Amino acid sequence: MGRTGKALLIAAPLAAGTVAVAAARRRAARGPAAHRTHVLTVYKPIDELQATQLPGSLREIADGVEISLRAAPGDRGTEIAVRIPDGSSVTDGDVRRALRETRSLIETGDVLLPSGPATTTPTLLNRPLQTATRKGREGGLL
Amino acid sequence: MKALQWQGVNKLAVGTVPDPELRNPGDMIVRVTKSVTCGSDLHLLGGYIPFMEKGDVLGHEFLGEVVEVGPDVRNHRVGDRVVVSSFISCGNCWYCDQKLFSLCDNGNTNPAITESLWGHAPSGCFGYSHAMGGNAGSHAEYIRVPFADVGAFTVPEAVSDERALFASDSASTGWMGADLGGVKPGDVVAVWGAGAVGQMAARAAVLLGAERVIVIDRLDNRLQQVDRHIGAETINYEKTDVSAELRERSGGRGPDVCIEAVGMEAHAPGPHFGYDQIKQQLRLQTDRPIAVREAIHACRKGGSVFVLGVYAGFVDKFPLGALMNKGLTVRGAQMHGQRYIPMLLDRMAKDELKTEHLATHVLPLDRAPEGYRMFKEKEDGCVRAVFLP
Numbered sequence: 001m002g003r004t005g006k007a008l009l010i011a012a013p014l015a016a017g018t019v020a021v022a023a024a025r026r027r028a029a030r031g032p033a034a035h036r037t038h039v040l041t042v043y044k045p046i047d048e049l050q051a052t053q054l055p056g057s058l059r060e061i062a063d064g065v066e067i068s069l070r071a072a073p074g075d076r077g078t079e080i081a082v083r084i085p086d087g088s089s090v091t092d093g094d095v096r097r098a099l100r101e102t103r104s105l106i107e108t109g110d111v112l113l114p115s116g117p118a119t120t121t122p123t124l125l126n127r128p129l130q131t132a133t134r135k136g137r138e139g140g141l142l
Numbered sequence: 143m144k145a146l147q148w149q150g151v152n153k154l155a156v157g158t159v160p161d162p163e164l165r166n167p168g169d170m171i172v173r174v175t176k177s178v179t180c181g182s183d184l185h186l187l188g189g190y191i192p193f194m195e196k197g198d199v200l201g202h203e204f205l206g207e208v209v210e211v212g213p214d215v216r217n218h219r220v221g222d223r224v225v226v227s228s229f230i231s232c233g234n235c236w237y238c239d240q241k242l243f244s245l246c247d248n249g250n251t252n253p254a255i256t257e258s259l260w261g262h263a264p265s266g267c268f269g270y271s272h273a274m275g276g277n278a279g280s281h282a283e284y285i286r287v288p289f290a291d292v293g294a295f296t297v298p299e300a301v302s303d304e305r306a307l308f309a310s311d312s313a314s315t316g317w318m319g320a321d322l323g324g325v326k327p328g329d330v331v332a333v334w335g336a337g338a339v340g341q342m343a344a345r346a347a348v349l350l351g352a353e354r355v356i357v358i359d360r361l362d363n364r365l366q367q368v369d370r371h372i373g374a375e376t377i378n379y380e381k382t383d384v385s386a387e388l389r390e391r392s393g394g395r396g397p398d399v400c401i402e403a404v405g406m407e408a409h410a411p412g413p414h415f416g417y418d419q420i421k422q423q424l425r426l427q428t429d430r431p432i433a434v435r436e437a438i439h440a441c442r443k444g445g446s447v448f449v450l451g452v453y454a455g456f457v458d459k460f461p462l463g464a465l466m467n468k469g470l471t472v473r474g475a476q477m478h479g480q481r482y483i484p485m486l487l488d489r490m491a492k493d494e495l496k497t498e499h500l501a502t503h504v505l506p507l508d509r510a511p512e513g514y515r516m517f518k519e520k521e522d523g524c525v526r527a528v529f530l531p
Contacts (some may be wrong), residue, residue, distance in 0.1 A: 043236040043247075076236055096254075104248040107234040110166050110214075112266075112288055114251045115278040119147065119159040120197035129195060132255065133272045139254030141261065 035084040058102040064090035093138030145282035151189035162286035167214035170290040177204040193271040201281030202228035202268040203311035227479030233292035244476035308497035315477040316342025323448035327351030332397035334433040336364035340403035363523040396442035404433035405451030428455030449474030
């Protein structure tokens with residue numbers, strides 16, 4: 001690869017990184033985002049869910065959030081909405097994890113655990129990925 | 143136990159790793175007897191899917207013997223000979239109920255990565271990066287199989303290991319392309335790629351009653367396999383103008399169904415290959431969509447294009463105008479193995495579906511790095527390398 005190619009190989013990711021950082025700064029400049037409502041659909045009729053208390057980690061954070069249930073259209077089950085009130089110590093990550101684990105408990109009776117024991121070796125390069133997957137159910141868009 | 147581990151971009155080694163453990167009551171442990179390379183592994187090997195960690199165990203298409211079952215496993219016992227779907231699905235969520243098993247809501251322990259990248263997370267897969275759950279793969283002596291009652295299937299006595307192995311992924315994927323692509327009796331079907339998945343898609347189209355099935359590739363040994371084992375026609379794209387040839391063979395209409403079984407590292411003669419290659423290497427696009435572009439251009443008006451090849455992110459010069467103005471239906475999916483494996487095993491038992499010819503190279507697991515090199519470089523006519531742990 002020629003000098004121009006090498007320069008592009010270095011410059012392209014740097015440029016993309018610069019754009020991403022600038023976008024993050026613009027978002028941060030707008031101030032802290034208000035908590036929004038997290039909603040997830042569970043494949044179980046609402047009458048079956050209302051009859052019993054919601055299981056798992058959603059119950060553990062129930063005191064710090066507002067939970068509401070609504071029948072999903074088209075026989076898709078039940079929409080569980082969770083809102084974090086101002087002043088609550090519950091985080092968006094807590095809610096995402098609780099919703100995902102609760103859905104799995106309701107639908108399958110269990111929450112899938114990652115493979116184990118680990119076969120991987122920590123390195124400088126895979127540290128960000130290991131950090132992300134350590135809390136794999138807390139991130140994302142939910 | 144011994145396992146083939148990803149050690150970095152284009153670096154593989156057989157190492158010693160801890161034996162897998164039952165982690166959930168629905169798990170079982172399988173002693174792997176056969177495990178096979180897949181073209182999509184090459185995307186992990188080449189660093190195109192950047193969610194691998196040093197030490198990850200590769201492999202997602204396999205067959206073996208049950209050696210331990212969790213307390214909730216009902217359909218399997220120690221000693222059963224099983225073939226396992228490469229995607230891990232719970233069997234109870236809305237997507238599983240719709241038989242869209244690779245979209246399962248509960249089978250991926252790391253949904254955040256793909257949810258951020260694609261908007262929603264597909265299910266988990268064996269040996270296919272931490273974006274797909276970080277599950278240890280099958281190029282190993284033993285493997286943990288979660289949701290075992292849903293994803294593992296006992297192999298009938300009439301089906302050999304060599305044949306059943308490919309029900310795990312290649313045959314399921316290929317069948318899905320023809321099925322969800324909407325192949326009907328009388329159709330003309332074109333399949334891009336004469337690897338194992340492309341061949342299985344072509345065979346599925348034949349069995350579903352297509353009038354003509356045409357497979358496109360550049361490797362003569364693979365096209366010869368299509369001719370000999372699949373019962374379909376062929377086009378060598380390095381020797382023939384594919385679009386013109388398809389028009390001619392379909393009465394000027396274009397194929398009714400186009401199935402793309404190539405993926406993000408497609409090749410092509412001509413300057414557009416260089417263009418895509420440079421953009422991909424500079425990470426200005428993540429995938430080379432050469433075969434998808436060609437399929438969309440060739441497909442008849444109102445026809446169907448099914449994308450079976452694996453893509454990770456973003457592509458350039460996508461022919462949206464052709465898609466819209468020709469009224470095409472474009473679909474894609476990771477494979478819904480649980481939907482097809484019982485039917486495929488049944489067809490294998492009746493000799494309607496034969497796969498043994500795909501295993502051109504059979505090696506002990508110790509020689510897996512060599513097997514991947516042969517597979518990647520297409521050395522010695524390698525179509526698939528099968529490993530014996």
